[in-house]
Amino acid sequence: MKDFIGYALKNHAGLIRFIKMMCGVLCGTGVFYLITLIALKIDGTIGWIDLPLMELSGIVLSGVCFATAADSLIRMGVSCGVSRKTILKGLAAAAPVYAAVSAALTELAEEVTVIIFRLFGIRLRGLGYVTVDDLLWNATENWRTKVFGFCAVLMFTFGAFAAAFMYIAGKTHSRKRGVTAAVLTVFVYWIFSVNIDCKGWLYDLLNRAAEATEPWKYIGRFDPPPSLIFSQTELLTLTLIGFYLLYGLFAVIMRNAPIRGRETG
Amino acid sequence: MSIELKTLTKSYNKKLALDRVSLTIEKGTICGLLGRNGAGKTTLVNLVGNRDFPTFGEVLLDGVNVRENDKALRKIYCMGADDLIPTNMKIKEVISSMGYFYKSSDAKYAEKLCGEFKLEMGKKLSQLSTGYRTIAKVIFAMSSGADYIFLDEPTLGLDANHRELLYRLILERFEETEAAFVISTHLIDECAGLFERCFILREGTLIADEDSETLRSSAFVVDGKTEAVLLYTSGMEVISRSELGTLSSACVKGKPGNVPAGLEISKPSLQQLLIAMTADEQRG
Numbered sequence: 428m429k430d431f432i433g434y435a436l437k438n439h440a441g442l443i444r445f446i447k448m449m450c451g452v453l454c455g456t457g458v459f460y461l462i463t464l465i466a467l468k469i470d471g472t473i474g475w476i477d478l479p480l481m482e483l484s485g486i487v488l489s490g491v492c493f494a495t496a497a498d499s500l501i502r503m504g505v506s507c508g509v510s511r512k513t514i515l516k517g518l519a520a521a522a523p524v525y526a527a528v529s530a531a532l533t534e535l536a537e538e539v540t541v542i543i544f545r546l547f548g549i550r551l552r553g554l555g556y557v558t559v560d561d562l563l564w565n566a567t568e569n570w571r572t573k574v575f576g577f578c579a580v581l582m583f584t585f586g587a588f589a590a591a592f593m594y595i596a597g598k599t600h601s602r603k604r605g606v607t608a609a610v611l612t613v614f615v616y617w618i619f620s621v622n623i624d625c626k627g628w629l630y631d632l633l634n635r636a637a638e639a640t641e642p643w644k645y646i647g648r649f650d651p652p653p654s655l656i657f658s659q660t661e662l663l664t665l666t667l668i669g670f671y672l673l674y675g676l677f678a679v680i681m682r683n684a685p686i687r688g689r690e691t692g
Numbered sequence: 693m694s695i696e697l698k699t700l701t702k703s704y705n706k707k708l709a710l711d712r713v714s715l716t717i718e719k720g721t722i723c724g725l726l727g728r729n730g731a732g733k734t735t736l737v738n739l740v741g742n743r744d745f746p747t748f749g750e751v752l753l754d755g756v757n758v759r760e761n762d763k764a765l766r767k768i769y770c771m772g773a774d775d776l777i778p779t780n781m782k783i784k785e786v787i788s789s790m791g792y793f794y795k796s797s798d799a800k801y802a803e804k805l806c807g808e809f810k811l812e813m814g815k816k817l818s819q820l821s822t823g824y825r826t827i828a829k830v831i832f833a834m835s836s837g838a839d840y841i842f843l844d845e846p847t848l849g850l851d852a853n854h855r856e857l858l859y860r861l862i863l864e865r866f867e868e869t870e871a872a873f874v875i876s877t878h879l880i881d882e883c884a885g886l887f888e889r890c891f892i893l894r895e896g897t898l899i900a901d902e903d904s905e906t907l908r909s910s911a912f913v914v915d916g917k918t919e920a921v922l923l924y925t926s927g928m929e930v931i932s933r934s935e936l937g938t939l940s941s942a943c944v945k946g947k948p949g950n951v952p953a954g955l956e957i958s959k960p961s962l963q964q965l966l967i968a969m970t971a972d973e974q975r976g
Contacts, residue, residue: 434792440778440785499778503786505743506776507793508765508838685744687774 431509431517435500436524444499448492449485449529453536456484460540467549480551481540482580485533490587493525494594501595505686515678519671522588530581534573537580582663589673596680693719693754695740695768695840695872700749702735702896709735711896712749717872719839722862722886724904724962725876727893728970733876734773736893737844741770753840766794769838771829773845779818783811783828787835796837805831808857822849830858834865842874847882855879859886880963890962894970908959911968912948915941916955924955932968943968 435441460480497518504514541551597610695717702710710732717723725733738744740751742758742765751758758764777786783806790797806813809827817825826848833841847855863886866873877883890907892900900907911931914921918940925933929945943964948957960968 430792434789438785438789438792440781440789495780499781502776502778503781503789504793506741506770506772507790508742508762508768509793510742510760510762510765512760513762683745685738687738687743687772687776 428513428516428520431500431504431513432520434503435517435521440503441496441500441521442525442528445492445496445525446528446532448495449489449532452488452492453481453485453532456481456488457536457540461543464544464547464549468547479537479576481537482533482576485529485536486580486583486587489526489529489533489584490591493522493529493588494591496525497522497591498595498598501681502686511682511684515681519674519678522670522674523667526581526584526588530577530584533580533584534577537576578663582666585663585666585670589670592674592677596677596684599681599684599686693839695758696752696755697736697740698750698752700736700739700751701747702732702739702744703747708896710739710746710893713893713896713898714749715891715898715901717840717874719872720870721888722866722873722875724880724883724887724890725842725874725893726880726890726962726966730895731893731970732896733893734844735896737770737772737842737874737876740840740842741765741768741772743770743772743776767839768842769794769833769836769840770842771833771844771846773848775817775825777817777829777832779825780816782814782816783831784813786817786828786832787813790832790836794836794838798835798837802831802835805834805861808861809854823851823854826850827854827858834861837869838871840872840874842876844876845878846875847877847879855882859883862886880966881961884962887962892966892969899969904962908962908965911943911945911960911965913941913943913958913960913964914948914951914955915939915958920952920954924952931965932971 463480500518500521501514504517505511509517537551544551594608597606697713697715700710700713701708713732713736725736727733735744739746740758742760745759753761753764753767756764758768781789787797787799787802791799803813805811809824809831811820811824811827811831817828820828826846827850830843830846833843833846846858850858859882862873862875865871873886875883875886884904887904890900890902890904891898902910914924916924917938918935921933921940921942925942925944931943931945933940933942935941943960951957
């Protein structure tokens with residue numbers, strides 16, 4: 428398993444390629460936002476945007492990049508005599524590193540975007556601000572908000588990665604990418620309903636789990652508020668559990684799946 | 693050291709792609725895996741390489757099942773006719789990647805082969821023509837350092853010069869490493885000189901597992917006028933028969949007896965024999 432993890436994290440075809448892909452797509456998105464910036468400046472009436480532009484696109488694009496990277500890792504592993512068991516264990520270990528790197532790059536891109544927009548007199552508010560409830564945490568522009576934003580991005584990145592794994596599993600079995608992508612879209616909506624309200628089946632489950640554990644934190648301090656909004660780190664932990672539950676499903680699907688590649692010639 | 697396939701069976705839905713195939717591949721041999729399109733050659737290679745799993749039966753390497761066995765699988769390299777290696781990877785990236793998994797892989801040898809075939813290592817697989825993509829895959833296989841190398845269609849898209857070079861390099865590598873090579877190809881006569889042993893598949897069933905020479909000696913071809921050929925071969929096991937005008941040719945199993953005047957006897961080529969053994973019709 429060491430070989431495969433080493434390959435996934437150190438080799439040019441692994442993490443480095445993923446970082447290059449992420450940088451590429453984030454730069455591409457950056458160009459799009461610069462056009463948006465010009466449009467806003469021409470309009471001249473908007474002084475701030477309550478939308479984490481780069482973070483949201485970064486999360487979605489990280490899922491696409493990870494699907495490409497993970498698919499390559501699986502195929503290279505299989506062609507080089509690595510068992511499915513080892514590949515699955517290796518991917519489970521490598522995915523959090525990919526997610527952390529991806530979230531860090533996305534946050535960095537967001538910061539750069541925020542600075543550029545600010546230079547032009549427009550304020551952008553990232554996930555860290557948008558998801559914070561001012562009653563629980565009076566968000567200010569300090570390092571905690573940055574950590575909070577990173578956690579939020581990381582949480583949704585895990586969601587995107589889980590979707591990427593489901594896509595690979597579907598593609599491996601059906602070999603019809605379009606159908607797989609369509610089914611996946613429905614699946615993601617049902618499981619994650621990826622939005623900042625954390626609705627959706629999985630997040631509802633996570634919220635309930637958090638709700639059940641929440642009072643333990645406040646014993647002897649104060650009664651938990653009736654409508655609970657949880658800290659991002661808690662949700663991140665629970666998302667990680669959810670991610671690995673879905674990864675288990677992926678592992679079951681891939682355990683005996685034929686991996687043969689595309690016909691040529 | 694050997695790879696043993698025991699009653700290997702693979703079915704897709706209700707279609708049998710491989711039907712109880714049992715054979716042994718000894719290290720230090722070059723074998724031909726022959727058969728018509730859809731005979732089950734690629735399926736067999738995929739099962740040996742753990743890319744797909746058998747419905748029944750097993751693949752043993754020195755008595756150990758290779759299924760999900762990393763240690764055993766690293767002694768086998770299967771070059772498939774399909775693109776399993778991501779085509780967005782550069783050739784040099786694939787070569788360096790192989791070092792993680794095949795500890796005996798030889799990057800310098802791979803570089804040397806790239807030079808001989810005039811293949812640019814900085815190119816992505818997707819940028820190569822069919823022929824050069826095949827060459828790249830063959831280079832990965834030959835430089836892997838594996839003990840058992842399966843080459844599925846290693847001549848796909850290769851011109852005559854490259855094919856000649858490939859055959860020479862396979863022989864050289866074989867002499868250096870004594871790895872077992874199993875070559876699946878449709879250019880049988882060209883590769884016939886390489887094969888020590890032949891496995892012939894017909895609709896998923898193994899119909900021949902013999903030394904090349906023994907296989908070729910197991911039959912003979914008789915040519916002559918149709919009436920004379922028919923008369924001579926009556927009562928014999930005719931594998932195939934073909935007619936052209938008043939002349940006829942028959943591939944017959946066994947040894948030729950007393951040959952009447954006007955008939956010519958010759959040894960069939962491996963390709964002729966394969967065509968005869970796997971033809972749908974004209975069975976005597």
